[in-house]
Amino acid sequence: MVHCANMQLYHVPIGPPPPITGFRGCTRLRFVCFICCHFTALLDVDFIRRSENAVSQTLGSKNTAAMSDKVILHYFNGRGKMESVRWLLTVAEVEFDExxxxxREQYLKLLNDGSLLFQQVPLVEMDGMKLVQTKAILHYIAEKYNLFGKDIKERAMINMYSEGLIDLMEMMMMLPFTADPKPKLDNIQSKAKERYLPVFEKALTGPVYLVGGKLSLADVLLVECTLMLEEKFPAILKDYPNLKSFQGRMIQIPAISRFLQPGSKRKPQPDEGYVKTVMEVFNITAPLSL
Ligand SMILES: N[C@@H](CCC(=O)N[C@@H](CS)C(=O)NCC(=O)O)C(=O)O
Structure with missing residues (x-):
C-alpha cells in the first residue's frame, strides 16, 4: 500500500449502499427475471426492482470479498480517466476511498515509490495490487463483478462497445485542455451523431442491455457517456429514442440513482481549478494543441 501521508483522504460521508436482498439464490425467479429483461422495460417501480435483481445477479456472492479491504483510487479531484472507474465501482456496489x-510533490512521491508502472495515473489499489492503465482497471473490475459477459464472444462485443465509448469520452475529456475547444466540440457532436450514437440506438432496438440480456461494463460506460454528451449538447438524444429510454432505465438502478445525487463521488464537469491542478502536477506549461 502506498504511503499517503501527504495526500488528502477524501471520503464522502454517505452510508454504505443498502444490501441487495430479494431474489438472490432463487433460481426460478432469476429465470423469470432473465426472461423479463428481454422485453422492453417500462419505467416503473417494477423495473427498479428488476434492476436491483439484475445487479444482484451480476454481482453474485463475489461482492462480499470487497467489503474487507478497501479499494483506493489515486487521481485528481475530477473526472478524467478515473470517472469511468468510479462509475463501474459504484454499479458493482464496491466502496472506495480517494x-x-x-x-507535483504528491505525484513525484508516487513515482519514487514505484507505484506507477508507466508513470501515469489513474492508479487503483485493489486486492493487493497497484493497478494502472484505465482499461486494465475497468476489465479487472468488470471481470470480478460479473459485468463482462458470459463467454469470450460476449466479451468481444462488450469490448468493442466499450472501446468506442472510451474513444468518444476521451475526446470530451481533452476539451478543457485544448487551446481552441469550439471546433473540437463541433467535431465531437458530429462524430457522436454520425458514428457512435446510431450504433447504440440500433443495438438497443429490443434488448434492455447491450450484450447478452445482462448488465455489463458497456452499459455502464454508455450511460456515463450519454449523460456527458447531454451536458454539452442537451438535445443530442432526441433522435435516439432507444438510447433515451436506456438512459432512463439505467439511472433508476439504485446505485446509479444515488451516484447521480449531489454529494456523491461522481465528479462535476471540469473547471478551471481542475485544469490548473492537472497542468501543475504534470508540469504542463501551455494548453494542448491536439
Ligand atoms: N493509457 C493510460 C494513459 C494514462 C494517462 O495518460 N494518464 C495521464 C493523466 S490522465 C498521466 O498520468 N499523464 C502523465 C504522463 O503521461 O506523464 C490509461 O488509459 O490509463
Missing part, C-alpha cells in the same frame, strides 16, 4: 493529487 487520494487526490493536488501537488
Amino acid at each position: 487520494y487526490y493529487l493536488t501537488t
Whole structure:
C-alpha cells in the first residue's frame, strides 16, 4: 500500500449502499427475471426492482470479498480517466476511498515509490495490487463483478462497445485542455451523431442491455457517456429514442440513482481549478494543441 501521508483522504460521508436482498439464490425467479429483461422495460417501480435483481445477479456472492479491504483510487479531484472507474465501482456496489493529487510533490512521491508502472495515473489499489492503465482497471473490475459477459464472444462485443465509448469520452475529456475547444466540440457532436450514437440506438432496438440480456461494463460506460454528451449538447438524444429510454432505465438502478445525487463521488464537469491542478502536477506549461 502506498504511503499517503501527504495526500488528502477524501471520503464522502454517505452510508454504505443498502444490501441487495430479494431474489438472490432463487433460481426460478432469476429465470423469470432473465426472461423479463428481454422485453422492453417500462419505467416503473417494477423495473427498479428488476434492476436491483439484475445487479444482484451480476454481482453474485463475489461482492462480499470487497467489503474487507478497501479499494483506493489515486487521481485528481475530477473526472478524467478515473470517472469511468468510479462509475463501474459504484454499479458493482464496491466502496472506495480517494487520494487526490493536488501537488507535483504528491505525484513525484508516487513515482519514487514505484507505484506507477508507466508513470501515469489513474492508479487503483485493489486486492493487493497497484493497478494502472484505465482499461486494465475497468476489465479487472468488470471481470470480478460479473459485468463482462458470459463467454469470450460476449466479451468481444462488450469490448468493442466499450472501446468506442472510451474513444468518444476521451475526446470530451481533452476539451478543457485544448487551446481552441469550439471546433473540437463541433467535431465531437458530429462524430457522436454520425458514428457512435446510431450504433447504440440500433443495438438497443429490443434488448434492455447491450450484450447478452445482462448488465455489463458497456452499459455502464454508455450511460456515463450519454449523460456527458447531454451536458454539452442537451438535445443530442432526441433522435435516439432507444438510447433515451436506456438512459432512463439505467439511472433508476439504485446505485446509479444515488451516484447521480449531489454529494456523491461522481465528479462535476471540469473547471478551471481542475485544469490548473492537472497542468501543475504534470508540469504542463501551455494548453494542448491536439
Ligand atoms: N493509457 C493510460 C494513459 C494514462 C494517462 O495518460 N494518464 C495521464 C493523466 S490522465 C498521466 O498520468 N499523464 C502523465 C504522463 O503521461 O506523464 C490509461 O488509459 O490509463
